[in-house]
Amino acid sequence: MELDPSTMQRLRAVLLELLQVVDKFCEERGITYFLEGGSALGAARHGGFIPWDDDADVGMLREDFERFIVEAEHGLPDGYSLRTYDNTPGYAGMFAKVCKDGTVFETLETKSEGISQSIFIDIFPYDALSSDPKERKHQIRQASTWSKLSYLYHAPYVTLPWKGVLGACGHAACKVVHGILKLRYSRERVKENFEAALRFEAKPSGYVKTLAFTSFGDIPRSSIVPVKRLPFEGIMLCCPGDIVSYLTHGFGEDWTELPPVEQRKTHAPVALDFGDDS
Template identity: 30%
Template sequence: MNENHTDSLKELQAVNLAMIRLLDEICGRYGLTYYALGGTLIGAVRHQGFIPWDDDVDIGMPRPDFEQFLQVAPAALPEGYRLRTIHTSDAYRTYMVKIENTSVSFYREFYARNAVVEKPICAWIDVMPIDGMPGDRRQFYRHLKRLKTARQMISLSLLDKNMGTSKKRSRKEMLVIRAGLRTGLYRLLNPERMYARFERLCRKYSVTDAPILGNTVGIYGRREFVRREVFGTPVRRKFEDLMIACPQDTDAYLRHVYGDYMTLPPEADRHTHEIRFAKSGNPE
């Protein structure tokens, strides 16, 4: 990691920390529950702040709180911030929800078709729903498969916008993507309709009653889901100069998702995106 990249990363982390503070304030104002997830949670436990090479923020909310947040956030966010979802912008095509700081933009590498391209984007943090799952093993895996298929259909419907054929993809993935782009069959799928189907599946098992809870848009499949008591009542942990909400049994959650999360990975595996700050302002 070169010196310029390190400086840009520190600047981005400072911007992201301000957005965590803002989200925490809004959730407190409206009585909404949230939890730090992913690398943000590892950072809170292992580093009492950002993982030194991490450039994003992962926040999860139980489905009812998540949906209320989507309602109140547009008015609650101050000038210079916005909520981005598949419903708020034709240019935004993914099932992730983001809080963006439109006054700060930076360049980040993306994989597009056969090349790596650099695009200016706003600083953001990810906010994800935490949904219920059935306790019965067979029903759990059946529902998990349906969720995965629904997510794949969303990705397929957005093939020309979100997919690339980089060397990081498997040969099978690249063949499917190239075939899809060449034939144009993905154009027969409506992204909003695919997203609505996915959301219906996510809501099937109520967070209030389900014995298993987890991040339905996470990348770790079944490992994203734990017993409801693991999330439990949020506990506050130090994160830089904040105290942020984390799962009640943080250790059980992190071990289930990551295994030995306290051991630092080899330097070669400390992945970060190549970023550099652009001029202040909305890149769009």
């Protein structure tokens, strides 16, 4: 579903509203958050949303994330709700979402999973990485594996980068893996295996990573905290304290450059409804 400029503007208004809800909630409770990933990139490079972006992402160090989950479960303002692996049957992500109730943002994945989804922002935990290179590599590999398998466990359909015959073969393989996972594992076991990947025996390295999506780089903890506020669509939101270091470690030295048009991806909703705001 291609979003026209007017619809994109309305969607971003809701996303900005959700960011402000999280900002106020965290500030009142002393929970540290920061714009992460593409949202941090948007703040630094564009002063707001990346021009083609239709989502917003927040990060928290693991200790703040766990506090947020406990307090936001029943503490968000009326009209907003928290979604996690534990409180939402069928939800596959090893991270959280803050949603605006009464809206719809349905993707092919959520349709396949059989769950309803509102307009949301993602909340990603950043976990410590081992100082032992072999242990760190194992940590990242296992977390990546079980994060991906969680999506295949919950739904036979996942988005793949291939089209045509290769894409058809890939989707057929996903259906087979989905069936095997459902036979061999419980939903609880899938999460336990992911959480096992977070643990390590060596000393912490001083680097952290969002292990729910491991393609983003390893980040020095000192690049994130203390956080600082930067302009984002006309309001001041918390961002990594050394945002240049954060983005360089996360995206590479060329983060200031715009990617080719073919690499500008969106979430491509198949259904979008603004609810009472329509």
